Amino acid sequence: MLTAIIDYESGNLHSAEKAFQHMALEVDAGDVVVTSDADVIAKADRLVLPGDGAFPACAAELRGHKGIYDAMVEAVEQKGRPFLGICVGMQLMATAGHEYEKTAGLNWVAGDVVKISPKDQTLKVPHMGWNNLIIDQQHALLDGVEDGQHVYFVHGYKFDVAKPEDRIAHVDYGGDITAIIGRDTMVGMQFHPEKSQHVGLRMIGNFLRWTP
Template identity: 60%
Template sequence: MTTALIDYDSGNLHSAQKAFERMAREVGAGDVVVTSDPDTVRRADRVVLPGDGAFPHCRDQLFGLSGMAEAVTEAVETRAVPFLGICVGMQMLATTGHEYSETPGFGWIPGEICRITPDDPALPVPHMGWNDLRVDRAHPVLAGLDQGDHAYFVHSWAMRVADPGHLIAHVDYGGPVTAVVGRDTIVGTQFHPEKSQATGLRLIANFLSWRP
Protein backbone atom coordinates (compact mmCIF):
# COMPACT_ATOMS: atom_id res chain seq x y z
CA MET A 1 0.00 0.00 0.00
CA THR A 2 1.30 3.43 -0.96
CA THR A 3 -0.09 6.89 -0.16
CA ALA A 4 1.11 9.60 -2.55
CA LEU A 5 1.46 13.05 -0.99
CA ILE A 6 1.67 15.36 -4.00
CA ASP A 7 4.51 17.88 -4.09
CA TYR A 8 3.73 20.78 -6.43
CA ASP A 9 5.47 23.56 -4.44
CA SER A 10 2.18 24.65 -2.84
CA GLY A 11 1.87 22.69 0.39
CA ASN A 12 3.21 22.41 3.91
CA LEU A 13 4.81 19.09 3.08
CA HIS A 14 7.22 18.59 5.98
CA SER A 15 4.63 18.51 8.77
CA ALA A 16 2.12 16.69 6.56
CA GLN A 17 4.66 14.02 5.66
CA LYS A 18 5.58 13.45 9.30
CA ALA A 19 1.94 13.19 10.39
CA PHE A 20 0.99 10.79 7.59
CA GLU A 21 4.09 8.64 8.13
CA ARG A 22 3.39 8.41 11.85
CA MET A 23 -0.21 7.35 11.39
CA ALA A 24 0.61 4.99 8.52
CA ARG A 25 2.94 3.14 10.88
CA GLU A 26 0.29 3.03 13.59
CA VAL A 27 -2.47 1.64 11.38
CA GLY A 28 -0.27 -0.47 9.10
CA ALA A 29 -1.11 1.52 5.97
CA GLY A 30 2.18 0.99 4.13
CA ASP A 31 4.40 3.71 2.71
CA VAL A 32 3.88 7.45 2.41
CA VAL A 33 5.68 8.93 -0.59
CA VAL A 34 6.12 12.65 -1.24
CA THR A 35 6.16 12.92 -5.02
CA SER A 36 6.02 15.24 -8.01
CA ASP A 37 6.00 12.24 -10.37
CA PRO A 38 2.65 11.60 -12.10
CA ASP A 39 3.47 7.93 -12.61
CA THR A 40 3.89 7.48 -8.85
CA VAL A 41 0.46 9.03 -8.36
CA ARG A 42 -0.97 6.68 -10.98
CA ARG A 43 0.35 3.68 -9.03
CA ALA A 44 -0.65 4.94 -5.58
CA ASP A 45 -3.38 3.32 -3.51
CA ARG A 46 -4.30 6.66 -1.90
CA VAL A 47 -3.68 10.24 -2.95
CA VAL A 48 -3.34 13.38 -0.82
CA LEU A 49 -3.39 16.86 -2.35
CA PRO A 50 -2.23 19.57 0.09
CA GLY A 51 -2.25 23.27 -0.67
CA ASP A 52 -1.22 26.59 0.86
CA GLY A 53 -1.66 30.03 -0.67
CA ALA A 54 -4.01 31.43 -3.27
CA PHE A 55 -6.35 29.22 -5.29
CA PRO A 56 -5.19 30.45 -8.75
CA HIS A 57 -1.52 30.01 -7.88
CA CYS A 58 -2.02 26.51 -6.50
CA ARG A 59 -4.02 25.46 -9.55
CA ASP A 60 -1.39 26.90 -11.89
CA GLN A 61 1.35 25.05 -10.00
CA LEU A 62 -0.51 21.75 -10.13
CA PHE A 63 -1.52 22.01 -13.77
CA GLY A 64 1.96 23.28 -14.66
CA LEU A 65 3.50 20.03 -13.43
CA SER A 66 3.47 17.95 -16.59
CA GLY A 67 0.97 15.10 -16.38
CA MET A 68 0.07 15.64 -12.73
CA ALA A 69 -3.47 17.00 -13.15
CA GLU A 70 -4.19 14.09 -15.48
CA ALA A 71 -2.79 11.59 -12.96
CA VAL A 72 -4.92 13.09 -10.19
CA THR A 73 -8.00 12.97 -12.43
CA GLU A 74 -7.29 9.34 -13.29
CA ALA A 75 -6.91 8.48 -9.59
CA VAL A 76 -10.28 10.01 -8.77
CA GLU A 77 -12.40 9.42 -11.85
CA THR A 78 -11.05 6.15 -13.22
CA ARG A 79 -9.35 4.25 -10.39
CA ALA A 80 -11.55 5.71 -7.62
CA VAL A 81 -8.83 5.51 -4.98
CA PRO A 82 -9.35 7.27 -1.61
CA PHE A 83 -8.47 10.93 -2.16
CA LEU A 84 -7.92 13.67 0.44
CA GLY A 85 -7.62 17.37 -0.36
CA ILE A 86 -6.24 19.66 2.36
CA CYS A 87 -6.87 23.44 2.58
CA VAL A 88 -6.48 24.77 -0.99
CA GLY A 89 -6.20 21.13 -2.07
CA MET A 90 -9.76 20.78 -0.80
CA GLN A 91 -10.84 24.03 -2.47
CA MET A 92 -9.66 22.76 -5.85
CA LEU A 93 -12.34 20.06 -5.60
CA ALA A 94 -14.94 22.78 -6.21
CA THR A 95 -16.33 24.00 -9.51
CA THR A 96 -15.00 27.54 -9.39
CA GLY A 97 -12.79 29.73 -7.20
CA HIS A 98 -13.23 33.50 -7.01
CA GLU A 99 -9.95 34.51 -5.36
CA TYR A 100 -8.33 37.27 -7.47
CA SER A 101 -9.92 35.87 -10.63
CA GLU A 102 -12.50 33.28 -11.61
CA THR A 103 -10.57 30.02 -11.66
CA PRO A 104 -11.93 26.56 -12.51
CA GLY A 105 -11.48 23.68 -10.08
CA PHE A 106 -11.87 19.99 -10.72
CA GLY A 107 -15.64 20.20 -10.15
CA TRP A 108 -15.82 16.94 -8.16
CA ILE A 109 -17.63 18.67 -5.28
CA PRO A 110 -19.93 21.16 -7.05
CA GLY A 111 -19.71 24.58 -5.43
CA GLU A 112 -17.80 27.84 -5.26
CA ILE A 113 -14.86 29.15 -3.27
CA CYS A 114 -15.92 32.49 -1.78
CA ARG A 115 -14.35 34.92 0.67
CA ILE A 116 -15.33 34.43 4.29
CA THR A 117 -17.71 37.18 5.45
CA PRO A 118 -18.34 36.81 9.21
CA ASP A 119 -21.56 38.32 10.56
CA ASP A 120 -19.49 39.83 13.39
CA PRO A 121 -17.18 42.53 11.93
CA ALA A 122 -14.88 42.09 14.93
CA LEU A 123 -13.89 38.64 13.68
CA PRO A 124 -10.69 38.94 11.64
CA VAL A 125 -10.12 37.51 8.20
CA PRO A 126 -8.10 35.40 7.57
CA HIS A 127 -9.73 32.88 9.88
CA MET A 128 -6.64 31.72 11.73
CA GLY A 129 -6.44 29.38 14.69
CA TRP A 130 -8.50 26.74 16.44
CA ASN A 131 -12.20 26.20 15.94
CA ASP A 132 -14.77 23.61 17.01
CA LEU A 133 -15.99 21.11 14.43
CA ARG A 134 -19.73 20.65 13.98
CA VAL A 135 -20.39 17.33 12.30
CA ASP A 136 -23.28 17.49 9.80
CA ARG A 137 -23.28 13.83 8.81
CA ALA A 138 -21.39 10.70 9.73
CA HIS A 139 -18.40 9.76 7.61
CA PRO A 140 -15.64 7.16 8.11
CA VAL A 141 -12.90 9.82 8.14
CA LEU A 142 -14.54 11.41 11.21
CA ALA A 143 -14.99 8.14 13.11
CA GLY A 144 -14.17 8.61 16.78
CA LEU A 145 -14.35 12.40 16.61
CA ASP A 146 -16.92 14.28 18.67
CA GLN A 147 -18.91 17.45 18.21
CA GLY A 148 -16.68 20.31 19.30
CA ASP A 149 -13.33 18.66 18.65
CA HIS A 150 -10.75 21.29 17.72
CA ALA A 151 -9.15 21.77 14.31
CA TYR A 152 -6.62 24.33 13.09
CA PHE A 153 -7.55 26.71 10.26
CA VAL A 154 -5.60 29.30 8.23
CA HIS A 155 -7.72 30.67 5.37
CA SER A 156 -9.69 33.61 4.00
CA TRP A 157 -11.75 31.69 1.44
CA ALA A 158 -14.09 28.74 1.92
CA MET A 159 -16.29 26.41 -0.08
CA ARG A 160 -20.01 26.92 -0.54
CA VAL A 161 -21.30 23.52 -1.60
CA ALA A 162 -24.07 23.31 -4.18
CA ASP A 163 -25.37 20.04 -2.69
CA PRO A 164 -25.83 20.03 1.12
CA GLY A 165 -25.33 16.27 0.99
CA HIS A 166 -21.65 16.90 0.27
CA LEU A 167 -21.16 18.86 3.51
CA ILE A 168 -19.70 16.61 6.21
CA ALA A 169 -18.73 19.20 8.85
CA HIS A 170 -18.60 22.94 9.40
CA VAL A 171 -17.45 25.45 11.99
CA ASP A 172 -19.07 28.62 13.28
CA TYR A 173 -17.05 31.74 12.47
CA GLY A 174 -19.60 34.52 12.39
CA GLY A 175 -21.80 32.07 10.48
CA PRO A 176 -21.23 28.57 9.13
CA VAL A 177 -17.94 27.91 7.35
CA THR A 178 -17.36 24.65 5.49
CA ALA A 179 -14.79 22.44 7.22
CA VAL A 180 -15.12 18.97 5.62
CA VAL A 181 -16.69 17.90 2.33
CA GLY A 182 -16.92 14.59 0.55
CA ARG A 183 -18.61 12.16 -1.77
CA ASP A 184 -17.80 8.66 -3.03
CA THR A 185 -14.02 8.15 -2.60
CA ILE A 186 -13.29 11.89 -2.20
CA VAL A 187 -12.93 13.87 1.01
CA GLY A 188 -11.55 17.35 1.68
CA THR A 189 -10.70 19.33 4.81
CA GLN A 190 -10.44 23.11 4.92
CA PHE A 191 -8.42 22.82 8.12
CA HIS A 192 -4.93 21.34 8.37
CA PRO A 193 -5.14 17.87 9.95
CA GLU A 194 -1.35 17.73 10.21
CA LYS A 195 -1.50 20.78 12.53
CA SER A 196 -4.65 19.78 14.42
CA GLN A 197 -3.04 17.56 17.04
CA ALA A 198 -5.19 14.64 18.26
CA THR A 199 -8.16 15.55 16.05
CA GLY A 200 -6.04 15.74 12.93
CA LEU A 201 -4.07 12.60 13.65
CA ARG A 202 -7.28 10.65 14.17
CA LEU A 203 -8.66 11.93 10.86
CA ILE A 204 -5.43 10.99 9.07
CA ALA A 205 -5.52 7.49 10.59
CA ASN A 206 -9.15 7.15 9.54
CA PHE A 207 -8.33 8.22 5.99
CA LEU A 208 -5.44 5.75 5.77
CA SER A 209 -7.76 2.97 6.98
CA TRP A 210 -10.72 3.98 4.81
CA ARG A 211 -12.01 1.37 2.38
CA PRO A 212 -14.75 3.17 0.39
Protein backbone atom coordinates in the same frame (compact mmCIF):
# COMPACT_ATOMS: atom_id res chain seq x y z
CA MET B 1 -0.24 -0.05 0.25
CA LEU B 2 1.13 3.30 -0.86
CA THR B 3 -0.16 6.78 -0.05
CA ALA B 4 1.18 9.58 -2.26
CA ILE B 5 1.25 13.17 -0.99
CA ILE B 6 1.33 15.17 -4.22
CA ASP B 7 4.11 17.75 -4.49
CA TYR B 8 3.23 20.35 -7.11
CA GLU B 9 5.30 23.14 -5.53
CA SER B 10 2.43 24.71 -3.58
CA GLY B 11 3.34 24.51 0.07
CA ASN B 12 5.67 23.13 2.73
CA LEU B 13 4.86 19.43 2.95
CA HIS B 14 7.21 18.46 5.78
CA SER B 15 4.68 18.50 8.64
CA ALA B 16 2.05 16.69 6.56
CA GLU B 17 4.58 14.04 5.53
CA LYS B 18 5.58 13.39 9.15
CA ALA B 19 1.97 13.20 10.38
CA PHE B 20 0.88 10.80 7.63
CA GLN B 21 3.96 8.61 8.06
CA HIS B 22 3.38 8.47 11.82
CA MET B 23 -0.25 7.41 11.42
CA ALA B 24 0.49 4.97 8.60
CA LEU B 25 2.85 3.18 10.96
CA GLU B 26 0.29 3.25 13.77
CA VAL B 27 -2.60 1.83 11.70
CA ASP B 28 -0.42 -0.41 9.50
CA ALA B 29 -1.33 1.41 6.28
CA GLY B 30 1.86 0.87 4.34
CA ASP B 31 4.18 3.56 3.00
CA VAL B 32 3.70 7.32 2.63
CA VAL B 33 5.77 9.31 0.14
CA VAL B 34 5.88 12.93 -0.96
CA THR B 35 6.21 12.81 -4.72
CA SER B 36 6.14 14.80 -7.95
CA ASP B 37 6.54 11.61 -10.00
CA ALA B 38 3.47 10.98 -12.17
CA ASP B 39 4.21 7.25 -12.30
CA VAL B 40 4.19 6.99 -8.51
CA ILE B 41 0.93 8.97 -8.35
CA ALA B 42 -0.63 6.66 -10.95
CA LYS B 43 0.32 3.55 -8.94
CA ALA B 44 -0.55 4.89 -5.46
CA ASP B 45 -3.44 3.38 -3.52
CA ARG B 46 -4.40 6.72 -1.94
CA LEU B 47 -3.74 10.33 -2.88
CA VAL B 48 -3.36 13.45 -0.74
CA LEU B 49 -3.41 16.94 -2.29
CA PRO B 50 -2.22 19.71 0.06
CA GLY B 51 -2.18 23.38 -0.86
CA ASP B 52 -1.16 26.71 0.63
CA GLY B 53 -1.61 30.14 -0.87
CA ALA B 54 -4.05 31.61 -3.36
CA PHE B 55 -6.50 29.46 -5.33
CA PRO B 56 -5.46 30.76 -8.80
CA ALA B 57 -1.76 30.19 -8.13
CA CYS B 58 -2.32 26.67 -6.77
CA ALA B 59 -4.63 25.79 -9.68
CA ALA B 60 -2.05 27.07 -12.19
CA GLU B 61 0.78 25.14 -10.52
CA LEU B 62 -1.26 21.92 -10.48
CA ARG B 63 -2.32 22.18 -14.11
CA GLY B 64 1.16 23.33 -15.07
CA HIS B 65 2.55 20.00 -13.90
CA LYS B 66 0.64 18.16 -16.62
CA GLY B 67 1.97 14.71 -15.82
CA ILE B 68 1.01 15.03 -12.16
CA TYR B 69 -2.38 16.52 -13.00
CA ASP B 70 -3.29 13.85 -15.55
CA ALA B 71 -2.16 11.00 -13.28
CA MET B 72 -4.15 12.38 -10.35
CA VAL B 73 -7.34 12.93 -12.37
CA GLU B 74 -7.16 9.45 -13.89
CA ALA B 75 -6.53 7.83 -10.50
CA VAL B 76 -9.50 9.56 -8.89
CA GLU B 77 -12.03 9.76 -11.72
CA GLN B 78 -11.36 6.46 -13.49
CA LYS B 79 -9.76 4.21 -10.88
CA GLY B 80 -11.73 5.47 -7.86
CA ARG B 81 -8.67 5.83 -5.63
CA PRO B 82 -9.37 7.41 -2.23
CA PHE B 83 -8.45 11.10 -2.35
CA LEU B 84 -7.97 13.71 0.38
CA GLY B 85 -7.65 17.45 -0.30
CA ILE B 86 -6.23 19.64 2.47
CA CYS B 87 -6.76 23.43 2.79
CA VAL B 88 -6.44 24.85 -0.75
CA GLY B 89 -6.17 21.24 -1.89
CA MET B 90 -9.78 20.86 -0.72
CA GLN B 91 -10.80 24.14 -2.35
CA LEU B 92 -9.42 22.96 -5.69
CA MET B 93 -12.06 20.21 -5.62
CA ALA B 94 -14.73 22.91 -6.18
CA THR B 95 -16.37 23.98 -9.41
CA ALA B 96 -14.64 27.37 -9.27
CA GLY B 97 -12.67 29.69 -7.03
CA HIS B 98 -13.32 33.43 -6.79
CA GLU B 99 -10.06 34.65 -5.27
CA TYR B 100 -8.85 37.68 -7.28
CA GLU B 101 -10.47 36.20 -10.40
CA LYS B 102 -12.78 33.34 -11.33
CA THR B 103 -10.67 30.19 -11.72
CA ALA B 104 -11.91 26.75 -12.69
CA GLY B 105 -11.50 24.02 -10.10
CA LEU B 106 -11.56 20.25 -10.54
CA ASN B 107 -15.37 20.25 -10.28
CA TRP B 108 -15.31 17.08 -8.18
CA VAL B 109 -17.63 18.56 -5.55
CA ALA B 110 -20.12 21.14 -6.82
CA GLY B 111 -19.69 24.56 -5.22
CA ASP B 112 -17.71 27.79 -5.19
CA VAL B 113 -14.83 29.08 -3.12
CA VAL B 114 -15.63 32.61 -1.94
CA LYS B 115 -14.22 35.18 0.48
CA ILE B 116 -15.07 34.77 4.14
CA SER B 117 -17.35 37.64 5.26
CA PRO B 118 -18.26 37.17 8.94
CA LYS B 119 -21.50 38.73 10.16
CA ASP B 120 -19.58 39.85 13.25
CA GLN B 121 -17.26 42.58 11.98
CA THR B 122 -14.91 42.09 14.94
CA LEU B 123 -13.91 38.67 13.61
CA LYS B 124 -10.70 38.83 11.62
CA VAL B 125 -10.09 37.43 8.16
CA PRO B 126 -8.14 35.24 7.51
CA HIS B 127 -9.87 32.79 9.82
CA MET B 128 -6.87 31.65 11.82
CA GLY B 129 -6.72 29.37 14.84
CA TRP B 130 -8.76 26.70 16.56
CA ASN B 131 -12.47 26.18 15.99
CA ASN B 132 -14.90 23.46 17.03
CA LEU B 133 -16.31 21.05 14.47
CA ILE B 134 -20.05 20.78 14.00
CA ILE B 135 -20.75 17.40 12.41
CA ASP B 136 -23.42 17.48 9.69
CA GLN B 137 -23.36 13.77 8.87
CA GLN B 138 -21.44 10.70 9.85
CA HIS B 139 -18.53 9.56 7.73
CA ALA B 140 -15.71 7.04 8.10
CA LEU B 141 -13.31 10.00 8.32
CA LEU B 142 -14.94 10.95 11.64
CA ASP B 143 -14.72 7.59 13.37
CA GLY B 144 -13.83 8.38 16.99
CA VAL B 145 -14.21 12.14 16.46
CA GLU B 146 -16.84 13.89 18.56
CA ASP B 147 -18.98 16.90 17.80
CA GLY B 148 -17.33 20.02 19.21
CA GLN B 149 -13.71 18.88 19.04
CA HIS B 150 -11.25 21.50 17.83
CA VAL B 151 -9.18 21.67 14.64
CA TYR B 152 -6.77 24.29 13.30
CA PHE B 153 -7.61 26.65 10.42
CA VAL B 154 -5.65 29.20 8.36
CA HIS B 155 -7.69 30.53 5.40
CA GLY B 156 -9.36 33.62 4.00
CA TYR B 157 -11.74 31.87 1.59
CA LYS B 158 -14.38 29.21 2.18
CA PHE B 159 -16.03 26.43 0.18
CA ASP B 160 -19.78 26.98 -0.33
CA VAL B 161 -21.13 23.55 -1.33
CA ALA B 162 -23.98 23.42 -3.84
CA LYS B 163 -25.43 20.22 -2.35
CA PRO B 164 -25.90 19.89 1.45
CA GLU B 165 -25.22 16.16 1.23
CA ASP B 166 -21.62 16.91 0.19
CA ARG B 167 -20.88 18.73 3.47
CA ILE B 168 -19.72 16.46 6.28
CA ALA B 169 -18.87 19.10 8.89
CA HIS B 170 -18.67 22.86 9.37
CA VAL B 171 -17.65 25.46 11.92
CA ASP B 172 -19.21 28.74 13.00
CA TYR B 173 -17.12 31.85 12.38
CA GLY B 174 -19.66 34.63 12.07
CA GLY B 175 -21.59 32.23 9.85
CA ASP B 176 -21.18 28.71 8.54
CA ILE B 177 -17.82 27.70 7.12
CA THR B 178 -17.47 24.29 5.52
CA ALA B 179 -14.83 22.24 7.31
CA ILE B 180 -15.10 18.82 5.64
CA ILE B 181 -16.56 17.81 2.29
CA GLY B 182 -17.03 14.37 0.80
CA ARG B 183 -18.44 12.52 -2.18
CA ASP B 184 -17.83 8.96 -3.38
CA THR B 185 -14.10 8.24 -2.89
CA MET B 186 -13.20 11.89 -2.29
CA VAL B 187 -12.93 13.91 0.92
CA GLY B 188 -11.52 17.31 1.76
CA MET B 189 -10.56 19.20 4.92
CA GLN B 190 -10.40 23.00 5.05
CA PHE B 191 -8.36 22.82 8.25
CA HIS B 192 -4.87 21.34 8.67
CA PRO B 193 -5.16 17.86 10.21
CA GLU B 194 -1.39 17.67 10.63
CA LYS B 195 -1.58 20.73 12.92
CA SER B 196 -4.76 19.65 14.76
CA GLN B 197 -3.11 17.43 17.36
CA HIS B 198 -4.81 14.15 18.31
CA VAL B 199 -8.09 14.96 16.52
CA GLY B 200 -6.33 15.64 13.23
CA LEU B 201 -4.12 12.58 13.60
CA ARG B 202 -7.21 10.47 14.23
CA MET B 203 -8.75 11.68 10.97
CA ILE B 204 -5.52 11.03 9.08
CA GLY B 205 -5.52 7.49 10.43
CA ASN B 206 -9.17 7.10 9.44
CA PHE B 207 -8.38 8.21 5.90
CA LEU B 208 -5.49 5.77 5.64
CA ARG B 209 -7.83 2.92 6.64
CA TRP B 210 -10.80 4.10 4.57
CA THR B 211 -12.05 1.66 1.94
CA PRO B 212 -14.92 3.42 0.14
